[in-house]
Amino acid sequence: MSELQKGPADGGPGGPRPGAPTGPGPSNFGFGPGRGGPGGMMGMQVQKAKDFKGTLRRLTGYLKPHRTALLIVLLTAVLSTVFSILGPKIMGKATTKLFEGLMGKINGVPGAEIDFHYIWQILVVLAVLYVISALFGFIQQYVMASVAQKTVYDLRKDVNEKLARLPLKFFDSRTHGEILSRAVNDVDNISGTLQQSLTQFITAFVTLIGVVVMMLTISPLMTLITIVTLPLSFLAIKMIAKRSQLYFKGQQKALGELNGHVEEMYTGHNIVKAFGHERKSVAKFNAVNEELYQSGWRAQFVSGMIMPIMGFIGNIGYVLVSVAGGILVLHKSITIGDVQAFISYSRQFAMPITQTAQIANIIQSTIASAERIFELLDEEEEVLEAAAPVALVSSQAAAVVGKAMKPKGDVSFNHVQFRYKEDTALIEDMDIHVRAGQTIAIVGPTGAGKTTLINLLMRFYELNGGSITIDGVNLTQLRRGDLRSLFGMVLQDTWLFNGTIRDNIAYGRIGASEDEVVAAARAAYADHFIRTLPDGYDTILNEEASNISQGQKQLLTIARAILADPAILILDEATSSVDTRTEIHIQHAMNQLMQGRTSFVIAHRLSTIRDADLILVMNHGTVIEQGTHEDLLAAGGFYADLYESQFSNRKRQDVS
Incomplete structure (x- = not known):
């Protein structure tokens, strides 16, 4: 498409359409309790998937x-955990040997001494482990990071x-x-889980099994005594979390x-x-902020x-383990080093259980994110392109190949039927025939279907019946990219991207030279104001292009359309944002651009x-009426009423 003024959401013509949501979407300026926050996973509402098994299988x-x-990750996780778990048991042997030597000296056993050589060997083995x-x-x-990112x-x-x-x-x-959340936040949520939580889950599971075995x-x-305390922990967690x-x-x-x-x-x-509502705004902020503070500190x-x-x-x-261990040592059922090792294991015992509980919540949230992504991937797509599409070449391509292949611009709507909702017809039987x-x-009140007609012409929506042809070729026989490259659009809502003014104008034609960009700017009466800027054509526009005026933005989009040199023009009040004098200049430029081209003009004035x-x-x-301006006025119908109402309003404004 030569010059497409993208709407905020879709990359197509702007303006609200039936069924489109209005107003800002949900914001996220603040931050809720995160994974790492105190009690964050214990108390937070966890988003759950509707089909956990199916989504998990698909993920x-x-x-x-x-x-x-993944097999390498599992194997290394098991080995890493096993070698770590063996540590306390081996350390217990060193403690036992140290204790036996010390007690032998205290009791005066002949030849009793501490075997530091043995202890040193144990420490070396521990270090190696x-x-x-x-x-x-x-x-x-390292391997899991690669798997997660891929x-x-x-x-x-x-x-x-x-x-x-x-x-x-x-x-x-x-x-x-909503769309950005699925494409960015939900994907990042899955990334974080694969990177951290999956390996933590494997490690926690292996640690739990290994610790119990040891x-x-x-x-x-003593193992039974340790396990008996678990119900108390679960009961406490449940009561507090609730x-x-x-x-x-x-x-x-x-x-x-x-x-x-x-x-x-x-x-x-x-x-x-x-x-002057600053104080009212601040007062409301303070009230809500106080409510957030009260809820927040209680929750935390x-x-x-x-x-x-x-x-x-x-x-x-x-305490129970220590007492039981002491009794068993006195009865020489176990060694003191084993008691030390067991106490160490009992300390490790609760950790993987807590981790598993936290990871279970994270996985629930992750599967919910995956489900939202798969819902997006399962959405109904555009109708497939024709198996053998007809090749229509735009004016740009025709200039490159040097052949007379430029489309004429004959457009026909043949018994077109369209509806946004299946049960509500919008266009019943539209017949329009436009010569090159x-x-x-195109005029009419708000919601009359003016933008819808343009959407159908550019095949942003599929017809429910009938056909639209360009030069006798049905739109369904054309590639969408080829079709949209025939059009140049200048809409009331401008679209410019973050970049230089030169790049924004050159967006209208691939490979445009510096001279062509400047010539297009002059034709759109934008060259003068561009050169008054500090960096001229190298001036960088911010993301919303708010560092230039609305009228100047419109001039740049018109220059882009002029540079594109399209076969068919679509204009939607292209001069509505400029002053009267500039409007006259632009109208002359647009008149020259429209010469020899089929032009669709959505008009409000x-x-x-x-x-x-x-x-x-x-x-x-x-389409309730069609004809020339004079014919429609003479008919005294809907158009005449619209025109008279605008003319009367203009006269009243002039008088006032």
């Missing part, structure tokens, strides 16, 4: 190409390609924030209100200042009690389309 499909790497454990842990993280790369690639294949109606029915080898009785969840819910509600208020005050800053305090209570219960188990080089004005070859009067999706 696993993205991991299948990396089976070998821990180094090997760390090495396997490094390999595990998996997310494939997922992100599929999402990006899917967005390019989705029809315009998909973007019209969803907020920008404790059983030392003393089944209470803190209420506070977290209130915190998230207050946070949402605060985010919404901040966004409104930020985007409407000029209005707030103009009407209650959820923060989990660790102290878990520590208290753990200490009870520690004609200027067609009827005085600007008097010279149109054909005026289409639309209402409720139907």
Whole structure:
């Protein structure tokens, strides 16, 4: 497409359409409790998937190409954990040997001494074990990082390609924030889980099994004592989490209100200042902020009690184990080194359980994110291109190949039927025939279907019946890219990207030279103001192009359209944002650009389309009148009423 003024959501013509949501989408200026926050996973509402098994199976499909790497991750995780778990048991032998030598000296046993050589050997073995454990842990993280990034790369690639294949109606029915959240936040959530939580889950599971096995080898009785304390821990966690969840819910509600208020005050800053509502705005912010504070500190305090209570219960188990271990040592059932090792294992016992509980919540959230992504990937796509598309060449391509292949611009709507919703017809039976080089004005009240007609012409939406042809070729027989390259568009809502003014104008034609860019700017009467800027054509526009005026932005988009030299023009009040004198200049430039081209002009001010070859009067999706300006006025119908109402309003304004 030569010059497409992209709408905010979809890359197509701007303006609201039936079924499109209005107003800003959900904002996220604030931050809720994160994974690492105190009690964050214990008290937060966890988003759950509707089909956990199905989504997990589908997400696993993205991991299948990396089976070998995942096997390495599993193996290294097991080895790293096993070598780490063996440490306390071996250390216990050193403690036993030290204790026996010391007690022998105290009791005066002949030849009793501490075997430091044996202890030194034990320490060397321990050092080797821990180094090997760390090495396997490094390999595990390195391989998993590669797997996670490759998996997310494939997922992100599929999402990006899917967005390019989705029809315009998909973007019209969803907020920008919702689409971005799925394409960015949900993918990042999966990335973080694959990178960290998956390996933590494997390590926690292996640690739990290994610790239980090692404790059983030392003393089944003390193992039973340790396991008995688990129900107390689970009961405490359940009671606290239930209470803190209420506070977290209130915190998230207050946070949402605060985010919404901040966004409104930020985007409407000029209005707030103009009407003097600063104090009212600050007062509301303080009230909501106080509510967030009260909910937040209660949520964090209650959820923060989990660790102290878990520590208290753990200490009870520690005391019971110590007493039982001491009794067993006195009866010489086990050695003192085994008691030390067992205490160390009992300390490790609760850690993987807590980690597993946290990771389970994270995985729930991750599967929910994956489900949202797969919902996007399963959306209905655009109708496939024709198997053997007809090749129509744009004016740019014709100039390159040097052949007379430029389309004429004959456009016909033949018994067109269209509806946004299946049960509500918008266009019933539209017949329009436009000859090449004609200027067609489309007028009518808001919601009459003017923009819809342009959407159908550019095949942003598929017809429910009938056909549209260009030079006798049905649009369905053309590639969408070829079709849209025939059009140049200048809309009331400008679209410019972050970059230099030169790049923004040159966007209209690939490979445009410096002279052609400057010539287009002069034809659009933009060259003068561009040269007054500090960096001229190298001036960089910010993301919203707010560092130039609205009128100047419109001049740049018109220059882009002039540079594109399209076969068919679509103009939507292209001069509405400029002053009267500039409008006259631009109108002359547009008149020259429209010479010999089929032009569709969406008009709101009827005085600007008097010279149109054909005026289409639309209402409720139907062309109710068509003809020249004089013919329609003479008919005294809907168009005449619209024109008289605008003319009367203009006279009243002039008098006032």
